[in-house]
Amino acid sequence: MKKLSECRIDFPSLSRQYNGRHLVYLDGPAGSQIPQSVIDAISNYYKTCNANTHGQFVTTNETDDLMHGVRGKLAAFLGAESAETISLGQNMTTLCFSLSRAIGRTLAAGDEVLITALDHEANRGPWLSLEQLGIVVKEVAMLPNGVLDYDDFEQKINDKTKLVAIGYASNLTGTINDIKKASALTEKVGARLVVDAVHYAPHFPIDVNELGCDFLLCSAYKFYGPHVGILYSKPGALENLPTDRLSTQEQTIPYLIETGTLNHAAFSGAGAAIDYLESFGNGDNTRDRLISAMTAISDHEHVLGKRLYTKLSEIDGIDIRGLDFSEMNRTPTISFYKEGITAEEICKQLGENSICGWDGHFYAKRAVEKMGLLDKGGVTRLGISIYTTEEEIDYTVNVIKKFFR
Ligand SMILES: Cc1ncc(COP(=O)(O)O)c(C=O)c1O
Secondary structure (H helix, E strand, O other), X not given: OOOHHHHHHHOHHHHOEEOOEEOEEOEHHHOOOOOHHHHHHHHHHHHHOOOOOOOOOHHHHHHHHHHHHHHHHHHHHHOOOOHHHEEEEOOHHHHHHHHHHHHHOOOOOOOEEEXXXXXXXXXXXXXXXXXXXXXXXXXXXXXXXXXEOHHHHHHHOOOOEEEEEEEOEOOOOOEEOOHHHHHHHHHHOOOEEEEEOOOOOOOOOOOHHHHOOOEEEEEHHHOOOOOOEEEEXXXXXXXXXXXXXXXXXXXXXXXXXXXXXXOHHHHHHXXXXXXXXXXXXXXXXXXHXXXXXXXXXXXXXXXXXXXXXXXXXXXXXXXXXXXXXXXXXXXXXXXXXXXXXXXXXXXXXXXXXXXXXXXXOOOOHHHHHHOOOOOOOOEEEEEOOOOOOHHHHHHHHHHHHHHHO
């Protein structure tokens, strides 16, 4: 079993220098760095078995096996029952639009869909587009601390609700949403539950069956893999959906929501990313090792996140949007605002000091708007990844302190 504290050596990009020191990657919520094993898997695919699927020769057969194997690894990562529950695509947004178009065809004008104010636009826009069909889209409100208003949730869900779309964790505030509660409320009215786990997946173990969701989406580039998207569908949930598809393509799960040729090389990298995560865990099988690894990752990152949160909170006038680190109810992603200095100015300063942070709304635009910060340039977001060190956190806080002086 590998130690998280020794992972930095696996990431070639961590040695990249800028302005006299190695880059500090606190932009994980926008995409993590990639270990050498993932880079090797991608390049080896091109070197040894680059082909399309479902043919009669060696490289196409190997590509079929590879893609099936990757689906199996992703199923183990999500606690899903089989490779057949995993559909693959370009990114989460594209898959979510495909899903919303298909589900939209099963709904009638006047049916309702519930989205949240805290969600990334990728889990709002596809559902809001159903308004064109006369479907009523309602929004669960957000409390000022960046937590969903569950009383509002209970008030808005009703017998007309046919689908609830909710994020597992906010890519803005790091808040982890109560999916079990959402699932119980959704089940009570017989609606579908769609969970956006893009921000949650790199930080905590996922068990789709425990959550009770119908669909769950995530993106490999947030958990040390390449830029591809993943859709889990509960057995029975996808089979009869009128998805966009060609008459020539496979009409069975998990393919019937996939269009065209997939990026096989990138998915080979996604499989390697799961292998990489698994190497930090122990247990008798892949699933157990992944749970053990992701639990170790959440503990490790929580300590680092708490350090960053505590040090930032000590800075005069800094306004952190999100929960503190007293409980395991948030990811290690911290967004803050400082009156009189825009997030863009802060991030430019960080950038000059070799620190990769992000400014703005990160597509969690509705939540930033609700916080009254949209016209003020949004917030500065810093995210912890498995390779983040205490030294990097202390250095970053010192750069911010100096800049604010
Ligand atoms: C919470 C969340 N949901 C969805 C997305 C969109 O993912 P993708 O880029 O794979 O479409 C992101 C991307 O940042 C995200 O953070």
